[in-house]
Amino acid sequence: MADAAAVPEDLDSSVLGPYAVPDTGRRRMAGLVYLVAAVIVAVAIVPLRLPTAMWVTTVGLLVVIGGYHSVSGWHLRIRESGALEAANRTAGFAVGHSSASLGFTGWRARPVWNVLLFAADEPPSRRALVRIDAISGAVVESYVEAIPQA
Incomplete structure (x- = not known):
């Protein structure tokens, strides 16, 4: 099932052998995705004439979540x-x-x-x-x- 879902080897529970905790710095990539999504939504609000208040709230939430992921993505120096x-x-x-x-x-x-x-x-x-x-x-x-x- 992990192969079908394209789960990375470091997160696949069926892999046998020593387990290494994934680096929490990976959160930064998720943060970048949220921030890019916020920019896309912000740019799309005006030309598509979307309900502004709802989408501004969405952009704000995406920026907050993306920012949090970015500042909490520490690289593990001590394994x-x-x-x-x-x-x-x-x-x-x-x-x-x-x-x-x-x-x-x-x-x-x-x-x-x-x-x-x-x-x-x-x-x-x-x-x-x-x-x-x-x-x-x-x-x-x-x-x-x-x-x-x-």
Whole structure:
């Protein structure tokens, strides 16, 4: 089905192997499409004698949406492996299992890696949550705690 829909390989869930989070900079292309659509509609309002108020509202919405996509399209400089390495350095204990997920913060949707780490001993005695800025690689915040034994 993904082939029929021409889904790019990085978004195709049926592809086996390591998964790489798509770069959020792709939002800029969507923003450009919205802005071009706004220009086309704005140019078409007068010669086609369209109801002005409705189409001006449409142009305004397209400009706002396109502008938002353009300013929130960050390029990921730190990928998942880099975030895991930075979190391992920050944790302060030998890391066993770990997992990273990409989240967003602020109105411009700045990407932040949320990395969950567990100690290498069995069962794990410590865990940590480290948030890494996906643009600069800086540690945004971290939390380390002992795991209570059940």
